[in-house]
Amino acid sequence: xxxxxxxxxxxxxxxxxxEVRWCPGCxxxxxxxxxxxxxxxxxxxxxxxxxISGIGCSSRFPYYMNTYGMHSIHGRAPAIATGxxxxxxxxxxxxxxxxxxxxxIGGNHLIHALRRNVNLKILLFNNRIxxxxxxxxxxxxxxxxxxxxxxxxxxxxxxxxLSLALGAEATFVARTIDSDRKHxxxxxxxxxxxxxxxxxxxxxxxxxxxxxxxxxxxxxxxRDDALIRLEHGQPITFGKDGQFCVVHPPGGFGLEVRETAAxxxxxxxxxxxxxxxxxxxxxxxxxxxxxxxxxxxGVFRSVQRASYDSVVQEQVAAARAAVSETPEEQLAxxxxxxxxxxxx
Amino acid sequence: xxxxxxxLDRVVIRFAGDSGDGMQLTGDRFTSETAQLGNDISTLPNFxxxxxxxxxxxxxVSSFQVHFADxxxxxxxxAPNVLVAMxxxxxxxxxAELPRGADIIVNTDEFNRRNLAKxxxxxxxxxxxxxxxxxLHPVALTSMTVGALAEHDVSKKDAERAKNMFALGLLSWxxxxxxxxxxxxxxxxxxxxxxxxxxxxxxxxxxxNFGETTEDFSVRYEVKPARMLPGTYRNITGNAALSLGLVAxxxxxxxxxxxxxxxxxxxxxxxxxxxxxKKLGVVTMQxxxxxxxxxxxxxxxxxxxxxxxxxxxxxVALKSETISLAVALELPLVIVDVQRAGPSTGMPxxxxxxxxxxxxxxxxxxxPVAVIAPKSxxxxxxxxxxxxxxxxxxxxxxxxxxxxxxxxxxxPWLLPDVASLPDLRVEFATRPNGEDGTTFLPYLRDPxxxxxxxxxxxxxxxxxxxxxxxxxxxxxxxxxxxxNHDFMVRTRAARIETIPVPDVEVEDPDGDARVLVLxxxxxxxxxxxxxxxxxxxxxxxxxxxxxxxxxMPANLGEVLRSYQRVVIPEMNLGQLAHVIRxxxxxxxxxxxQVRGLPFTxxxxxxMLEEVVKNV
Numbered sequence: 021x022x023x024x025x026x027x028x029x030x031x032x033x034x035x036x037x038x039e040v041r042w043c044p045g046c047x048x049x050x051x052x053x054x055x056x057x058x059x060x061x062x063x064x065x066x067x068x069x070x071x072i073s074g075i076g077c078s079s080r081f082p083y084y085m086n087t088y089g090m091h092s093i094h095g096r097a098p099a100i101a102t103g104x105x106x107x108x109x110x111x112x113x114x115x116x117x118x119x120x121x122x123x124x125i126g127g128n129h130l131i132h133a134l135r136r137n138v139n140l141k142i143l144l145f146n147n148r149i150x151x152x153x154x155x156x157x158x159x160x161x162x163x164x165x166x167x168x169x170x171x172x173x174x175x176x177x178x179x180x181x182l183s184l185a186l187g188a189e190a191t192f193v194a195r196t197i198d199s200d201r202k203h204x205x206x207x208x209x210x211x212x213x214x215x216x217x218x219x220x221x222x223x224x225x226x227x228x229x230x231x232x233x234x235x236x237x238x239x240x241x242x243r244d245d246a247l248i249r250l251e252h253g254q255p256i257t258f259g260k261d262g263q264f265c266v267v268h269p270p271g272g273f274g275l276e277v278r279e280t281a282a283x284x285x286x287x288x289x290x291x292x293x294x295x296x297x298x299x300x301x302x303x304x305x306x307x308x309x310x311x312x313x314x315x316x317x318g319v320f321r322s323v324q325r326a327s328y329d330s331v332v333q334e335q336v337a338a339a340r341a342a343v344s345e346t347p348e349e350q351l352a353x354x355x356x357x358x359x360x361x362x363x364x
Numbered sequence: 365x366x367x368x369x370x371x372l373d374r375v376v377i378r379f380a381g382d383s384g385d386g387m388q389l390t391g392d393r394f395t396s397e398t399a400q401l402g403n404d405i406s407t408l409p410n411f412x413x414x415x416x417x418x419x420x421x422x423x424x425v426s427s428f429q430v431h432f433a434d435x436x437x438x439x440x441x442x443a444p445n446v447l448v449a450m451x452x453x454x455x456x457x458x459x460a461e462l463p464r465g466a467d468i469i470v471n472t473d474e475f476n477r478r479n480l481a482k483x484x485x486x487x488x489x490x491x492x493x494x495x496x497x498x499x500l501h502p503v504a505l506t507s508m509t510v511g512a513l514a515e516h517d518v519s520k521k522d523a524e525r526a527k528n529m530f531a532l533g534l535l536s537w538x539x540x541x542x543x544x545x546x547x548x549x550x551x552x553x554x555x556x557x558x559x560x561x562x563x564x565x566x567x568x569x570x571x572x573n574f575g576e577t578t579e580d581f582s583v584r585y586e587v588k589p590a591r592m593l594p595g596t597y598r599n600i601t602g603n604a605a606l607s608l609g610l611v612a613x614x615x616x617x618x619x620x621x622x623x624x625x626x627x628x629x630x631x632x633x634x635x636x637x638x639x640x641x642k643k644l645g646v647v648t649m650q651x652x653x654x655x656x657x658x659x660x661x662x663x664x665x666x667x668x669x670x671x672x673x674x675x676x677x678x679x680v681a682l683k684s685e686t687i688s689l690a691v692a693l694e695l696p697l698v699i700v701d702v703q704r705a706g707p708s709t710g711m712p713x714x715x716x717x718x719x720x721x722x723x724x725x726x727x728x729x730x731x732p733v734a735v736i737a738p739k740s741x742x743x744x745x746x747x748x749x750x751x752x753x754x755x756x757x758x759x760x761x762x763x764x765x766x767x768x769x770x771x772x773x774x775x776p777w778l779l780p781d782v783a784s785l786p787d788l789r790v791e792f793a794t795r796p797n798g799e800d801g802t803t804f805l806p807y808l809r810d811p812x813x814x815x816x817x818x819x820x821x822x823x824x825x826x827x828x829x830x831x832x833x834x835x836x837x838x839x840x841x842x843x844x845x846x847x848n849h850d851f852m853v854r855t856r857a858a859r860i861e862t863i864p865v866p867d868v869e870v871e872d873p874d875g876d877a878r879v880l881v882l883x884x885x886x887x888x889x890x891x892x893x894x895x896x897x898x899x900x901x902x903x904x905x906x907x908x909x910x911x912x913x914x915x916m917p918a919n920l921g922e923v924l925r926s927y928q929r930v931v932i933p934e935m936n937l938g939q940l941a942h943v944i945r946x947x948x949x950x951x952x953x954x955x956x957q958v959r960g961l962p963f964t965x966x967x968x969x970x971m972l973e974e975v976v977k978n979v
Contacts, residue, residue, distance in 0.1 A: 036829065038829075038841065038842075065824065066824075066827050067821065067822055067823055067824045067825070067826070067827055068821065068822055070821045072663075075832075082829050082831070083829050083831070083842065085829075086827055087827055088821040088827055088828065088829075089828075089829040089830070089831075090666060090693075090829070090830055090831060091829065091830070091831025091832060091833060092659075092689060092831065092832065093685055093686065093689050093832055096655060096656070096659045096685075096686065099651070099652075099655065099656035099659030099660050099663070100659045100660065100662055100663035100666070101663055102649070102656070102659075102660045102663060103622060103624060103649070103659065103660030103661055103662065103663030103664040103665075103666075103667070103669075103671065104663035104664065104666055104667045104821075105663075106622070106647060106649060106660070106664070107620060107622050107647060107663075107664045107667050107668075107669045108667040108668070108821065108822070110822060111667070111821050111822060128652055128653060128656070129652065129655075129656050129659070132651075132652035132656065332647055332649075335642055336642045336643075336645060336647060338642075339642035339643035340642070340643050340645070342643070343643045347615045347644060347645075348615060348782050348783070350615075350643065350644055351611065351612055351615045351644070351782050352782045354608065354611065354641070354644075355598075355608060355612075355779050355780070355782070356596060356598070356779055357598075358598050358599075359396050359399065359400065359545050359598060359599070360596050360597060360598045360779070361399060361400050361401075361402060361596070361597055361598075362595070362596045362597070363402060363589075363592050363593070363594050363595060363596075363597065364594055
């Protein structure tokens with residue numbers, strides 16, 4: 021897909037003429053700037069890039085990108101993008117969605133896009149709240165969340181978006197944070213390079229309805245002890261001085277956090293995003309609770325599987341390879357198929 | 365023994381049996397043999413939604429009716445002249461529709477006490493005299509089939525299952541049908557198991573020979589070929605014709621066809637058929653749900669394909685939000701609704717026309733779309749092409765309202781010359797259309813069609829954003845301006861209202877009719893047959909049939925007002941009649957029935973006779 025010649029595009033080339041209308045201070049600004057800043061790296065002509073979104077604050081995103089774009093309907097962006105990707109494998113198709121859009125009303129389309137491995141880059145802005153409808157709890161809000169629609173606290177348990185994506189056997193799963201531009205762009209880079217569905221959860225601050233939801237992962241005083249920065253091929257240790265590590269206790273199903281000093285080096289898990297069994301990445305996704313302690317960021321899983329558009333187009337190409345007639349001739353043959361009779 | 369041969373001009377045969385007895389296949393083969401002979405044909409399959417209802421019960425009865433004649437016919441026939449009943453349930457379920465004197469061929473092997481009791485017969489109708497008014501032909505179909513296959517290397521079960529071929533052989537003999545195509549069919553169907561090919565052919569021949577030798581059947585019938593236009597024909601169901609119409613639309617537009625669909629009765633056969641045509645660039649996707657099916661189709665249209673989704677009523681309800689998005693985006697989209705009896709799951713294998721209101725109005729906001737309906741199985745081909753033409757030319761969703769009756773019914777189809785099919789080529793936008801020569805205005809319209817440019821991703825210089833939010837005229841930017849919204853709503857309405865559609869044609873051979881029968885969709889056949897019946901008896905009646913339901917033909921108001929009485933038969937509670945009354949202020953009266961079955965010509969004739977005589 022990439023052009024052999026450098027296109028020499030800049031972030032500015034990806035800014036549309038539309039006024040950006042998120043609330044001042046919204047995390048979406050940082051994500052937009054990071055994406056616009058990253059896009060030139062793709063070295064894909066702007067006309068071959070499409071952003072498709074659903075409904076919600078994050079879904080205004082396509083209006084601000086000077087590419088092709090569609091602001092569609094609530095939850096349906098993955099379905100619409102699937103039809104586009106299946107028929108236009110030449111395009112770079114990105115889906116922008118939020119926690120309500122992707123995990124509530126559009127949950128079905130999300131998991132099926134991931135299971136099909138449609139060649140989409142799905143950016144899920146997770147702010148754990150409904151912003152556009154002014155502050156109801158979302159499917160990622162913590163239990164007991166007090167909002168306009170849950171004055172005495174929400175009663176239902178949230179989704180863990182990455183666990184859900186991994187349950188659907190997504191081939192690429194990653195998490196990043198709105199405020200860490202460098203990390204965000206590194207994840208976008210890896211996602212863009214992936215052939216198939218790339219699912220990226222971006223922790224995003226809604227400063228109006230759920231301000232500070234991810235502060236623990238951002239404040240210099242707390243972030244180092246809370247964040248696990250995953251790096252492929254590296255032992256998983258974290259904390260200001262690397263004092264914590266991740267191990268796979270014998271007899272258990274999951275992963276656990278231990279103190280590095282008390283753990284033999286060979287017991288520390290070495291991160292491997294290419295493990296085919298999604299159970300490993302799933303275990304990683306279960307490390308943090310809703311209190312955000314032990315939150316891994318980076319690429320959890322990146323494995324190869326034929327993408328939906330490539331299989332669909334291969335079937336069409338294989339069927340066509342054997343054909344020598346023109347479409348009109350084929351159609352005439354098709355119409356006259358089966359038992360026919362002639363009246364003179 | 366030399367058999368007497370009697371000439372008939374038309375015959376209606378109904379094959380009825382248990383869902384597992386292969387009645388659909390038997391009827392299909394008989395139809396194919398009949399088509400080869402050159403009779404005009406119309407068929408009506410009728411089967412339960414259950415794949416295998418309990419054997420031998422009334423709900424498990426499946427039937428296939430075929431009407432063939434030496435002249436052109438319009439319906440599968442009201443009442444059968446011949447009933448083939450493979451078990452007591454099949455007899456009981458169909459007897460009420462059988463006129464006195466009709467032939468009944470029964471499989472006596474199934475008329476045992478247990479099977480009789482299952483359907484509430486206390487005595488056998490074969491022996492208690494209750495069938496005295498009919499020509500009863502008791503035939504031990506199962507045991508004779510098993511006997512005929514004694515030397516064959518097949519299990520008893522497989523031998524018994526071949527009894528439908530015995531019945532087909534007997535009927536083929538009775539009506540002097542050419543059977544070579546059936547033998548070829550059996551060779552294809554059981555290619556992997558040669559012993560079954562031999563057994564089924566032997567069963568067929570045994571049935572044929574039984575007819576020839578038994579004294580019970582003293583008469584053989586002939587129905588001469590119908591006088592039909594010269595050309596090559598095939599027998600085709602509505603679903604097959606509709607599928608081929610969509611494939612043809614792809615070829616004639618030069619665009620790839622993309623079908624997004626979720627399995628639903630009675631539309632699934634379109635998905636099955638289209639999935640076979642990859643070499644013509646047709647891509648099919650079995651989506652996770654109805655919403656994704658239409659969403660993917662819209663996504664494909666956005667990318668420059670002809671996006672299509674096929675479903676039935678409940679599916680259209682789910683797709684409604686996406687259809688409204690397509691109205692706002694002004695992109696081509698074909699939505700096929702093969703209507704079935706509703707509401708909810710209703711009667712999924714039975715027909716109805718009750719989705720008209722939903723097609724016309726079933727969306728949020730002012731969201732007009734074009735709506736068209738085929739009038740017969742073969743017409744589904746041309747209706748699909750017409751739906752594609754409107755969708756592509758006017759960049760709009762088009763709802764195609766088929767129904768179970770035309771979808772599963774069949775008739776001979778005079779194959780068209782591919783070059784004579786409409787040219788559906790479209791031009792994508794390739795360069796900026798703004799006055800400054802560099803700006804692209806995605807909502808700047810073609811003054812004639814009011815269509816906006818179709819600028820597909822991948823076109824340099826035309827990068828733009830579209831969406832469900834109201835758009836400013838020309839620029840397509842988000843707009844909350846009151847005057848702009850008012851303008852855009854009216855423009856979207858005008859876009860549909862000004863699509864040129866052919867005038868409605870009136871069939872009034874006597875020229876002095878005072879009553880007009882107006883129909884739409886699959887009621888064409890029964891209405892036409894009823895009108896013929898009246899005219900043969902010296903009564904004048906005019907018939908007009910609507911293919912375009914939105915927009916309606918420009919001459920319709922004038923036509924309606926030139927008759928003293930307008931009658932609208934519909935398989936719903938008066939949905940078209942309501943529209944006609946509201947739109948044209950004409951005192952149209954409805955004739956309505958929702959029994960899951962098409963009208964019979966006879967009942968319409970009786971009803972119309974009353975109207976004609978009282979005007």
